Amino acid sequence: MVSRNAPGTSLWLSLIGLSVWLLVLPLPSPGQTNGDDYLSTGDSLYAQFKNVAALDAYERSLEQGVANFEVLIKLARTANDVAQDAQAAGEA
Numbered sequence: 402m403v404s405r406n407a408p409g410t411s412l413w414l415s416l417i418g419l420s421v422w423l424l425v426l427p428l429p430s431p432g433q434t435n436g437d438d439y440l441s442t443g444d445s446l447y448a449q450f451k452n453v454a455a456l457d458a459y460e461r462s463l464e465q466g467v468a469n470f471e472v473l474i475k476l477a478r479t480a481n482d483v484a485q486d487a488q489a490a491g492e493a
Contacts, residue, residue, distance in 0.1 A: 429440055434447040435465055436462040436463075436464075436465030436466055436467030436472075437462070437467060438462075439458045439459070439461040439462035439465060439467075440458070440459070440462040440467055440471070440472060440475075443455045443456075443458030443459040443462060443479070443487060444475075446458055447475070447479060451473060452479055452482045453484045453489055455479050456476070456479045456480055459472060459475050459476040459479055460476065463476060
């Protein structure tokens with residue numbers, strides 16, 4: 402049986418397919434922060450006792466798809482600290 406395609410055609414089709422796939426692959430834009438960056442920011446803010454801002458950073462990390470035990474435990478711990486701070490200030 403004779404192939405209708407010229408030699409190397411399947412290689413070119415594979416390269417074209419790969420190129421199209423890479424074009425539609427969602428990549429973060431240069432100014433966009435990923436979940437790990439939010440996690441690091443949350444850690445830094447928590448170390449400075451900026452619990453509300455740290456809570457926001459951890460929530461954003463979770464929204465970006467970093468849903469591991471570390472993020473969840475830090476989110477719970479920081480939410481608890483924010484609630485205790487509010488209770489101590491008479492806001493809750």
